[in-house]
Amino acid sequence: MITLPRLPRLLHPRHAQVVAKAVLWAMTLATVGVLFYIIYFVLRRGLGHVGWDFLTEMPRRSGSVGGIFSTIVGTLYVTGVGVVVATPIGLGAAIYLAEYTREGRLTRIVRFGAESLAGVPSIIFGLFGFAFFVTYLRFGWSILSGGLTLAFMILPTIIRTSEEALRAVPQSYREVALSLGASKWQAIVRVVMPAAAPGILTGIILGVGRSVSETAAVIFTSGVSLKMPHSLFDSTRTMSVHFYTLTMESISEPKAYATAAVLVITILLINVAAYTLMNRFTRKFR
Amino acid sequence: MSGDSGTYALVKIAAKDVEIRYRGKVALKPATFDIRSSTIHSIIGPAGSGKTSFLRSLNLMSLELDGAAIKGSIKVDDDEILTIRGAEKMAKLRRRIGIVFATPQPLPRSIYENIAFGPRIAGTRKKADLDALVEESLRSAHMWDEVKDRLDLMGTSLSGGQQQRLCLARTLALKPDIVLLDEPCSALDPISTYKIEQSMQELKGNITFVLVTNNTKQAARVADRTAFFLMGELVEDGPTAKIFTRPNDQRTGDYIEGRFG
Known part of the structure; x- marks a missing residue:
């Protein structure tokens, strides 16, 4: 039995x-x-500059006048393409990892790859998307190029959350089936x-959130x-790109913050939805 | 108990030199015995005796899920099952040989959908056919009157005893000719236990039951024949009355009288 030297007592344990x-x-x-401060x-x-008009009007004169309607539509399209492409691929990989392999070298390599993909800075994704989709595949600056780039970015999130969700399903369900x-x-x-x-849906929603807020990867693609x-x-x-442009090119501060407000509220709602689902899911199996 | 009358009964399952290993570790030493058609055959023995391994080998779940290696021969109606491979053939076997697990395992869906699950996969699509199967199965499991007005209730919201009878009904919906029960009443109240035993007695005309149980009294109550497993060894097998009154092996008597296990 080793006794540790008694440290001098500075404070009473209770204090x-x-x-x-x-x-x-x-x-x-x-x-x-x-x-909360952010x-x-x-x-x-x-928020003071956000109104119905702001959401439904087209931006005019580089966005210094009018609303952000076309950027809302653009965000939906780009995010939509990303999620539609990433979900089946991510889910497939997750099913393979969770159901068809024993834990071993291969699964470790795949998982390490997915985790590393998650750690790649988004501007690198942007650069890759520009070189591969925009230039090499000649998709140009387009919804398609941006969406595909985002798909690769959110893939790790979807794989990881889906795999965890699949693993959380009791083994007995499989035996019964x-x-x-x-x-x-x-x-x-x-x-x-x-x-x-x-x-699985939680993972997809988190992917949506990440897509909506992404700037660097999208501006290049x-x-x-x-x-x-x-x-x-x-x-x-x-x-996000609109906000960046309005700010960096000093086009309009009120419009920039109004865009940011819409963005922040959107992300908050998406996260609330994701965590509500996640909670319901974990409660079900405990 | 109708044990001794079974000498002319047909052999349903013939196990010959069945040896089960998990990663080289022996779970069951070579065991040979027959399970006769239209009987309740219980397998008793303490934990770790290999009885569940044997049971789960009869529908090849030990092979597919637990990583067991099985040697010897298991014939069901004279057909070897240990050579069966491939999803389609295994599924076919499991429709013939149903299983009820130790803890009730309803799927997270309605009572109706729990029972319709197997038949649907087997290809029964018509609503009327499924309705009839659900009612018939629930009646056989002595549950119809309790739940007939709330078939859309979640299976998981039933009491433990009801859940286990639902699992029995779900197995019966596939019209199996063998049903394996793995300590089905270990977590149940006496009334649910009684109802499950009653179902077995009523159905054994058409179905052969293999009942693994920790409860020797249950074996004595319902089984026509009983096999005693101990530490991975089949000690003896015979008519229940004989096993319980005049066992051939000292260890059998010791276990039944509660001297160990």
């Missing part, structure tokens, strides 16, 4: 407890505080996936056009 609690509480408060800061400067004459694939499609659906896009090959400007 140390109080101090520790206070410090930890302050750290927690700081985290939440920063979030939201407050943006909304206070921007097999025992009732289902094949492995039928068990996955009819029993495991429905049970994991809320978790979808461009900055303020015109209403009519096809996947049209250039468009997302809300």
Whole structure:
């Protein structure tokens, strides 16, 4: 038995407890505080300029006049393409990892790859998207190029959350399905996936959130056009890019903050939806 | 107990030198015995005796899910099952040989959908056919009167005893000729236990039951024949009355009288 040397006592344990609690509480408060301050800061400067007109009017004179309608549409399209492309690929990879492999070298390599993909700075994705989709595949600055670039960016999120959701489904569900004459694939499609659906959906929603807020990857791939896009090959400007442009080119501060306010509210709503689903999902299996 | 009358009964399952290993570790030493058609055959023995391994090998779940290696031969109606491979053939086997697990495992869907799950996959599509199957299965499991007005209730919201009867009904909906039960009443109240035992007695004309149980009294109550497993070994097998009154092996008597296990 090793006895540790007694440290000199600076504080009575009871007081140390109080101090520790206070410090930890302050750290927690700081985290939440920063979030609330950012939201407050943006909304206070921007919300006053947001109205129905702002949301439904086309931007005019580089966005210094009018609304942000075409950028809302552009954001929806680019995000839509990203999610529609990333979801089946991500889900497929997750099903493979969770259901068809034993933990081993291969799964470790795949998972490491996915995690690394998540760590790549978004501007690198933008550069890659520009070189590959815009230039090499000649998609030009377009919704398609931006959407595909975003798809690669949100893929790791979708893979990871879907895999976790699939793994959280009790093994007994699979056994029951097999025992009732289902094949492995039928068990996955009819029993495991429905049970994991809320978790999978959470991953997709988080991917949507990331797509909506992304700037660097999109500005290189979808461009900055303020015109209403009519096809996947049209250039468009997302809300984030619009905000960036308005600020960097000193076009209009009120319009910039108004755009930021819409963006922040959108992201908040998306996150609330994701966490509500996630909570419902985890409660179901505990 | 009708045990001794079964000498002319047909053999439903013939296990010959069945040895089960998990990663080289022996779970069951070579065991040979027959399970006769239209009987309730119980398998008793303490934990770790290999009885569940044996049961889960009868529908190849030990092979597919637990990573078991099985040697020897298991014939069902004279057809070897240990050589069966491929999803389609395994599914076919499991429709013939149903299983009820130790803890009730309803799927997170309605009572109706729990029961219709198997038949739907097997290709029954017509609503009227499914309705009839659901009613018939629930009646066989002594549950119809309790739930007939609320078939859309979640299976998971039922009481434990009801859940287990739902699982039995779900298995019966596939019209199996063998039903495996893995300690089906270990978590149940006496009334639900009684109802499940009653179902087995009523259905054994058409179905052969293999009942793994920790409860020797249950084996004595319902089983025609009983096999005693101990530490991965089939100690003996015979008519229940004989196993319980005049066992051949000292260890059988010791276990039944509660001297160990």
